[in-house]
Amino acid sequence: MKIREEFLSYNKPCFGQEELDGVVESLKSGWWSKGPKVLEFEKRFAEYVGVKHAIALNSCTAGLFLGLQVLGVGPGDEVITTPMTFCASSNTIVHCGATPVFADVDPETGLIDPKEIEKKITPRTKGIVPVHYAGRACDMDAINAIAKKHGLFVLEDAAHAVYTTYENGNMVGNCDNIAAFSFYATKNLATGEGGMITTNDDALYEKLQVLSLHGMSKGAWNRFSAAGSWKYDVVEAGFKYNMTDMAAALGLAQLDRLQEMQNKREEFAAVYNQAFADVKGISVLPDGPWGRNAWHLYMIKIERNGLAISRDKFIRLLNEEYKIGTGVHYIPVPLHPFYRINYGTRQGDYPNAERLYSQIISIPLNPSLTREDVDYVCEAVREIAQRFSK
Numbered sequence: 266m267k268i269r270e271e272f273l274s275y276n277k278p279c280f281g282q283e284e285l286d287g288v289v290e291s292l293k294s295g296w297w298s299k300g301p302k303v304l305e306f307e308k309r310f311a312e313y314v315g316v317k318h319a320i321a322l323n324s325c326t327a328g329l330f331l332g333l334q335v336l337g338v339g340p341g342d343e344v345i346t347t348p349m350t351f352c353a354s355s356n357t358i359v360h361c362g363a364t365p366v367f368a369d370v371d372p373e374t375g376l377i378d379p380k381e382i383e384k385k386i387t388p389r390t391k392g393i394v395p396v397h398y399a400g401r402a403c404d405m406d407a408i409n410a411i412a413k414k415h416g417l418f419v420l421e422d423a424a425h426a427v428y429t430t431y432e433n434g435n436m437v438g439n440c441d442n443i444a445a446f447s448f449y450a451t452k453n454l455a456t457g458e459g460g461m462i463t464t465n466d467d468a469l470y471e472k473l474q475v476l477s478l479h480g481m482s483k484g485a486w487n488r489f490s491a492a493g494s495w496k497y498d499v500v501e502a503g504f505k506y507n508m509t510d511m512a513a514a515l516g517l518a519q520l521d522r523l524q525e526m527q528n529k530r531e532e533f534a535a536v537y538n539q540a541f542a543d544v545k546g547i548s549v550l551p552d553g554p555w556g557r558n559a560w561h562l563y564m565i566k567i568e569r570n571g572l573a574i575s576r577d578k579f580i581r582l583l584n585e586e587y588k589i590g591t592g593v594h595y596i597p598v599p600l601h602p603f604y605r606i607n608y609g610t611r612q613g614d615y616p617n618a619e620r621l622y623s624q625i626i627s628i629p630l631n632p633s634l635t636r637e638d639v640d641y642v643c644e645a646v647r648e649i650a651q652r653f654s655k
C-alpha cells in the first residue's frame with residue numbers, strides 16, 4: 266500500500282465557526298470566569314442527559330474528588346474501582362486519604378466485573394467508582410444492587426460516556442448517584458479542559474455546588490450581576506473547581522454538534538468492525554454489552570495465537586512504517602509504581618485487566634477523520650496482520 270505523506274495523529278479536536286464565535290462572544294461579554302455561558306451549559310447539558318442537576322467544572326478529576334468529598338470519604342475508608350482506567354479514578358480516592366481497592370474486569374469487555382466487586386467488600390468499604398470504559402456503560406443494575414445491599418455509595422466515572430446509555434435506555438448521568446464527565450481535549454465533547462457532575466439527588470447537588478466554589482453560599486454570578494448582591498457566607502472550606510465562560514462557550518457549540526460528531530464515530534466504528542471481522546489474529550473490543558456505545562475509543566486486540574508479533578511491535582510498525590498514531594487505554598493502574606509502592610499491588614493481581622492490557626491498541630477514532638483516513642488505517646492493520654500471520 267502507498268504510505269501517506271502526513272502523520273495521522275491519534276486525535277484531533279473537531280470544531281467549526283460556532284466554537285470560534287462562542288469563545289469570542291464570551292471574551293467580549295466581560296464574563297471570563299463562571300458567568301451566563303456556564304449557567305446555560307449546565308442547563309442544556311442537564312436537559313440533554315435528562316437529569317435534574319448538572320454542575321460544570323474545570324475537569325472530571327475535580328468532579329470525582331468533589332463527589333468523594335460530599336459522599337464523606339476519608340481516612341480509613343476503602344473505595345472499590347477498576348484497574349482498567351485512567352489514574353484519576355483512583356488518585357482522587359487517595360486524595361481523600363482513603364484506600365483504593367481494585368476489582369478485576371470482565372475479560373471480554375474490560376468493564377468492572379460486579380462479581381469481583383463483591384469479593385472485595387470489607388467492613389471498611391464505603392463506595393464503588395465504576396468507569397464506563399471506552400464509552401460503554403457498566404452493568405449498573407448489578408452494581409447498584411450490590412451498593413444497596415451493602416450500604417455503599419456509587420460514584421460513576423463517566424469521563425468516556427457523553428452519549429452512552431444504560432441498559433434501560435436512560436442516558437448515563439441520569440442517575441441518583443453522582444456521575445462525573447470529562448470534556449478534556451480528546452473527549453467526545455471537548456472544551457480543552459473541563460468536566461460536569463450530574464445527579465438527581467437535591468441534597469447532594471446543594472453540597473456539590475457549595476464545595477465547587479470555595480464553600481461560598483453565592484457564586485460570582487449572584488454577587489456581581491445586576492440582580493446580585495455582594496454579601497455571601499463561607500460555609501465550608503471549599504475548592505476552586507468552576508468552569509470558565511470561554512470553556513462553556515466551547516461546550517455549548519460542541520453540544521450542538523454532538524449528534525453529528527457521534528454519527529461520524531458510529532460510521533467509522535462500523536467500517537473498522539467490517540474491515541477486521543475476517544482478519545486472523547485481530548479481534549475487537551465488544552460494542553455493548555448493553556446500552557448505546559459512545560465509541561469514545563476503538564480498540565483492536567492482538568491475539569498471540571494468530572499473530573507472530575507483539576502488541577508493542579504492532580504499535581511501532583503502525584507508527585513508524587505507516588505513520589499512524591495510536592494509544593493504549595490503559596496500563597492497569599495497580600501496575601504503576603505509586604500503587605505498587607504504597608498499596609503493595611503486584612503483577613498477576615488482576616489477570617483479566619493485565620491480559621487485556623497486553624493485547625490492546627486504540628486506533629484513531631474521531632470526527633475529524635476522513636473516510637480515506639479510516640480506510641488507510643484498515644489497510645495498514647490488515648497488511649501488518651497478514652505479514653505476521655501464523
Ligand SMILES: Cc1ncc(COP(=O)(O)O)c(C=O)c1O
Pocket residue numbers: 323324325326327350351353354396422424425446447448449459460
Ligand atoms: C476514565 C477517566 N477518568 C477520569 C479522567 C479525568 O478527566 P479530566 O482530564 O477531565 O480530569 C479521564 C481522563 O482522561 C479518564 O479517561
